[in-house]
Amino acid sequence: MEDHYSVSSPRRILSFSKRRRATVYFQDPNDKAAGFGVSGEHGLKTSEVYGFVGSITTIVATVIFLVWAYVPEPCLHSIGVFYYPNRYWALAIPTYAMVTVVLALAFYLGLNFLSTPPPTSLSTIFDEFSREPAESVPLTEGDDQPIEPISDISIDKINILMFKNVK
Structure with missing residues (x-):
């Protein structure tokens, strides 16, 4: 026998079932024990x-x-x-807006190019936050290896790692 719709309470339990039983629970806004205050708060x-x-x-x-x-x-x-207003402005205002946006993007891109140092500058490799790797002391067999401090990898090591097999 099919159970059509059974509603116990519009605020607490709403159960729809045909062949399988699915139940949806709604919290009562007046129920302070659930941790939710009154909806007016x-x-x-x-x-x-x-x-x-x-x-x-x-x-x-x-x-x-x-x-x-x-x-x-x-x-x-x-x-x-x-x-x-004149119908001319129906085309002119969107056109002016689009040109303004394109020019603003081009101006922003140009300012970024002007403020970026050239590729041959050493400031693209080193800055005030660069750290040279600390000299590590070799440890004996039984000691644990400490974690090395954070440092930058030098450009010559990078070149060796990337291009050592290139002939």
Whole structure:
């Protein structure tokens, strides 16, 4: 026999079962023992409100822009809209915005190139945080090997490791 829907309590237990039994438990917001307070104690976060308002504003502004850019003038006059900016700006504003973004990225890239030292500079290899490896004292057979202090690997060791088999 199939058990259709059984609801014990809308707040505590909601059980749906057809052939297998699955149970979903909901916490009671008035239950202080569970560690959760009353829902009135936790309000909306300001970031949530700003995000919601920002998303709604973006959607409304996009719809207004598309109506202004694509709806013919007689349709706008029929709904009572007589004053609006020239349609030239429907293309000019997005174009100016895209050119501004591209120029800002190019300017940022250029500033990075100007502030980077040339490849032949020793400052690309050594700086104030470079550490030479400390001289290790050879230990006898029975002693444990200590962990070597953190240091940079010198460029000649790197070259030997990478290019020793290249002829």
